[in-house]
Amino acid sequence: MYGFTGNLLRVDLTSAKITREKIPEDYLRDFLGGSGLAARYLYNEIPVEEDVFSENNKLFFSAGPLNGRHFPTSGRCCVACRSPLTGIWLDSVWSGKFSYNLKRAGLDAIIIEGKSPQPVYLYINNDDIQLKDASKIWGKVVSETVLNIFDECGHTRGSCCAIGPAGEKLVKLANIMGDTTRAAGRGGAGALMGSKKLKAIFVYGDKEPAVSDEEKWKEVIKEITKKINEQPVTKSLKAYGTGVAMAAASQTGDAPTKNWKLGTWDGYSKISGITMAQTILRKHSSPCHACPIHCARYVEIDEGPYAMKGEGPEYEALGSFGSMCLNDNLESIAYANMLCNEYGLDSISTGAAIAFAMEAFEKGIITHKDTDGIQLTWGNTEAIVALVKKIAKQEGIGDLLGQGVRKAAEVLGRGSEEFAVHVKGLELPMHDPRAFFGYAPTYATSPRGACHLHGYVGGYDGRGVMPEAGLIEPQDAHALTGKGFLAKIVQDYDSVVQSSIVCYFMTYGVGPGDLAKALSVATGIHYDAQTVLKIGERIFNLQRAFNNRLGITRKDDTLPKRVLTSTEGGPNEGYVPNLEEQLKEYYQLRGWEEDGKPSKEKLRELGLDFVIGDLYV
Numbered sequence: 001m002y003g004f005t006g007n008l009l010r011v012d013l014t015s016a017k018i019t020r021e022k023i024p025e026d027y028l029r030d031f032l033g034g035s036g037l038a039a040r041y042l043y044n045e046i047p048v049e050e051d052v053f054s055e056n057n058k059l060f061f062s063a064g065p066l067n068g069r070h071f072p073t074s075g076r077c078c079v080a081c082r083s084p085l086t087g088i089w090l091d092s093v094w095s096g097k098f099s100y101n102l103k104r105a106g107l108d109a110i111i112i113e114g115k116s117p118q119p120v121y122l123y124i125n126n127d128d129i130q131l132k133d134a135s136k137i138w139g140k141v142v143s144e145t146v147l148n149i150f151d152e153c154g155h156t157r158g159s160c161c162a163i164g165p166a167g168e169k170l171v172k173l174a175n176i177m178g179d180t181t182r183a184a185g186r187g188g189a190g191a192l193m194g195s196k197k198l199k200a201i202f203v204y205g206d207k208e209p210a211v212s213d214e215e216k217w218k219e220v221i222k223e224i225t226k227k228i229n230e231q232p233v234t235k236s237l238k239a240y241g242t243g244v245a246m247a248a249a250s251q252t253g254d255a256p257t258k259n260w261k262l263g264t265w266d267g268y269s270k271i272s273g274i275t276m277a278q279t280i281l282r283k284h285s286s287p288c289h290a291c292p293i294h295c296a297r298y299v300e301i302d303e304g305p306y307a308m309k310g311e312g313p314e315y316e317a318l319g320s321f322g323s324m325c326l327n328d329n330l331e332s333i334a335y336a337n338m339l340c341n342e343y344g345l346d347s348i349s350t351g352a353a354i355a356f357a358m359e360a361f362e363k364g365i366i367t368h369k370d371t372d373g374i375q376l377t378w379g380n381t382e383a384i385v386a387l388v389k390k391i392a393k394q395e396g397i398g399d400l401l402g403q404g405v406r407k408a409a410e411v412l413g414r415g416s417e418e419f420a421v422h423v424k425g426l427e428l429p430m431h432d433p434r435a436f437f438g439y440a441p442t443y444a445t446s447p448r449g450a451c452h453l454h455g456y457v458g459g460y461d462g463r464g465v466m467p468e469a470g471l472i473e474p475q476d477a478h479a480l481t482g483k484g485f486l487a488k489i490v491q492d493y494d495s496v497v498q499s500s501i502v503c504y505f506m507t508y509g510v511g512p513g514d515l516a517k518a519l520s521v522a523t524g525i526h527y528d529a530q531t532v533l534k535i536g537e538r539i540f541n542l543q544r545a546f547n548n549r550l551g552i553t554r555k556d557d558t559l560p561k562r563v564l565t566s567t568e569g570g571p572n573e574g575y576v577p578n579l580e581e582q583l584k585e586y587y588q589l590r591g592w593e594e595d596g597k598p599s600k601e602k603l604r605e606l607g608l609d610f611v612i613g614d615l616y617v
């Protein structure tokens with residue numbers, strides 16, 4: 001089958017047995033790769049009744065049909081599992097060269113099961129595939145781990161994803177890091193990898209995967225690259241990175257401030273991508289593979305307490321360690337972000353947990369006795385950096401915060417639940433549903449908890465269109481109707497984006513019809529805008545069914561009270577999303593029952609008949 005290798009590698013860490021399997025063609029045709037293929041496998045293979053750290057929880061690494069052949073922004077790879085943080089579905093897409101090499105090693109996916117008795121890493125050099133001893137690199141930070149593996153294997157090319165000390169210690173905010181600085185975050189996949197004693201996966205491949213038509217493939221790459229380059233947002237991302245959005249925060253009110261309480265702050269411009277470009281930015285770091293956008297940042301801080309060199313913070317980290325904590329010291333944010341990359345921690349959830357702790361400290365729910373003397377006052381840069389280390393090392397209060405704000409509030413009590421800002425256990429990303437109402441139903445229903453990427457509505461709400469899905473005119477960001485519709489179509493499209501796999505930032509200029517054309521040329525299967533949106537809907541509903549089996553119902557589709565309350569001041573003061581109305585519209589369009597399950601009719605329509613017996617007993 002063109003566009004795919006058709007091969008899956010199954011690695012049983014308990015027995016150290018490695019086998020190669022053929023992937024059924026209908027899985028690839030109907031679910032593509034990445035997140036969709038992961039859902040198709042893991043729905044069947046992860047038992048719902050066991051602990052998340054059971055050896056039967058599995059990690060599924062997968063590329064998609066557009067990876068491996070220099071398609072624009074195709075340096076993306078997906079990892080999926082049942083989340084150690086939330087207990088429900090988790091998939092996470094990261095950038096770099098992993099999927100490029102995976103496809104060229106003749107593989108679409110790797111499934112990791114069981115637990116190794118001692119630390120190992122998986123080595124894939126085309127057909128030479130082995131588990132190697134990782135005891136010498138166990139305990140090392142991510143960059144050292146990757147350097148050691150490249151040295152030991154004698155490779156200069158290839159790609160490596162690895163966990164840091166946080167994953168080894170099973171910190172539930174732990175990431176898997178790709179090529180040292182690209183994060184597969186949100187939900188603790190790194191902790192699951194740590195529980196399996198799998199330190200890293202190295203992959204190198206040099207076999208070019210076939211596409212159905214070489215000439216048309218070159219044309220479609222040219223066409224899509226042109227569309228991406230024509231988008232004004234491409235220029236600003238190239239110049240200022242994703243942090244450019246922080247510069248507009250005073251106008252948009254999108255950046256959560258003081259743990260989602262305030263609507264305005266005088267620090268946004270001090271930590272924006274524009275300020276970064278004028279101060280610590282040195283040159284653009286190597287972008288993700290085949291990316292014409294180049295949003296990545298390389299920063300250097302020569303001296304002082306936050307001296308560092310390396311990948312700079314993107315918008316999410318500027319929000320979580322910056323505006324959320326009222327910290328306008330850009331250097332300290334870059335440093336905290338670097339620590340997250342090295343320890344292998346999710347910078348969104350880590351910063352959000354620190355902001356939560358600062359509010360608990362302000363309210364006297366925790367005191368300096370709980371923090372080993374750290375004065376957790378707003379904007380205290382030393383405290384922020386110290387807490388990142390404590391979370392990574394599970395020291396003192398860091399042990400509790402590393403379990404996420406839901407658990408921390410459960411343990412602390414005394415009203416802290418009121419300001420523990422999460423959905424289904426996942427801390428909200430740095431986009432405010434009071435600024436863009438479309439985020440409200442998106443966060444409430446996303447399969448991994450509050451997520452701006454399973455429905456990147458920020459690219460549409462108030463500004464964009466998707467005519468193929470019926471969004472002809474941009475919606476008003478505060479419109480009281482239509483947001484259920486917006487959430488659904490963007491979630492469906494993004495399910496395809498992360499199954500193809502390409503970067504969300506290309507979707508500003510590339511719609512479902514464009515992606516369908518590329519998928520058709522890659523695979524030789526005819527896809528059009530409607531068929532790809534249907535694939536997205538199928539994937540989204542299968543992930544929903546995965547969660548339904550774990551007990552997720554309509555009552556879990558909600559938002560924390562803090563974001564259903566007006567901000568204090570700012571451009572969105574007085575605006576609160578009408579979530580219940582939005583969800584009514586959303587449920588109706590989704591064809592979901594009142595208890596939150598996809599209806600039998602919807603499941604049949606999507607070819608998900610195999611789910612019906614599990615959900616309707």
Ligand code: SF4
Nearest residue numbers: 288291293295503505
């Ligand atoms: S736009 Fe940024 S995150 Fe996306 S692929 Fe390009 S460099 Fe990577």
